[in-house]
Amino acid sequence: MQKNxxxxxxxxxxxxxxxxxxxxxxxxxxxxxxYTGGHVANPTYEQVCTHTTGHAETVKITFDPAQVSYETLxxxxxxxxxPTQTDxxxxxxxxxxxxxxFYTSPQQQQTALRVIDLLKQKGYPVVxxxxxxxxxxxxxxxxxxxxxxxxxxxYCHRRVKRF
Numbered sequence: 386m387q388k389n390x391x392x393x394x395x396x397x398x399x400x401x402x403x404x405x406x407x408x409x410x411x412x413x414x415x416x417x418x419x420y421t422g423g424h425v426a427n428p429t430y431e432q433v434c435t436h437t438t439g440h441a442e443t444v445k446i447t448f449d450p451a452q453v454s455y456e457t458l459x460x461x462x463x464x465x466x467x468p469t470q471t472d473x474x475x476x477x478x479x480x481x482x483x484x485x486x487f488y489t490s491p492q493q494q495q496t497a498l499r500v501i502d503l504l505k506q507k508g509y510p511v512v513x514x515x516x517x518x519x520x521x522x523x524x525x526x527x528x529x530x531x532x533x534x535x536x537x538x539x540y541c542h543r544r545v546k547r548f
Contacts, residue, residue, distance in 0.1 A: 394487035396441035397466030398474025402542030405532040406465040412452030418524040475541030487518040
């Protein structure tokens with residue numbers, strides 16, 4: 386029996402931290418760092434760092450909606466990065482570190498906008514963009530499971546209770 390998995394795409398600073406803090410959510414089948422949102426096909430990390438590709442460091446999450454809702458993932462994403470910081474997270478600055486949700490369906494778009502509205506009602510000046518998903522390019526292997534391999538914790542991501 387094939388599962389009806391869905392995909393979520395989140396950009397919130399360095400993909401190492403987003404991957405590390407989202408990987409243990411229940412229902413996540415796979416999580417992969419990569420690049421999306423730009424105009425260059427098959428970009429390299431070095432190209433993305435030049436700020437000329439338009440891409441954001443992004444994680445692609447494959448999840449089982451029978452175990453975790455997209456809304457839960459969006460709320461979790463909004464609690465593990467600062468959705469009020471433009472083009473960066475902590476000391477990591479640049480457009481590749483922007484806060485953006487790339488939706489794959491109208492339902493995902495509506496959910497993301499609703500969660501952002503909830504945060505704005507709580508007084509957070511959210512700058513997170515909500516954009517249709519385009520091509521996703523998997524990052525180089527040395528970026529995968531970075532903090533697991535290093536045995537350390539993210540330096541520019543941490544959980545902050547917002548919901």
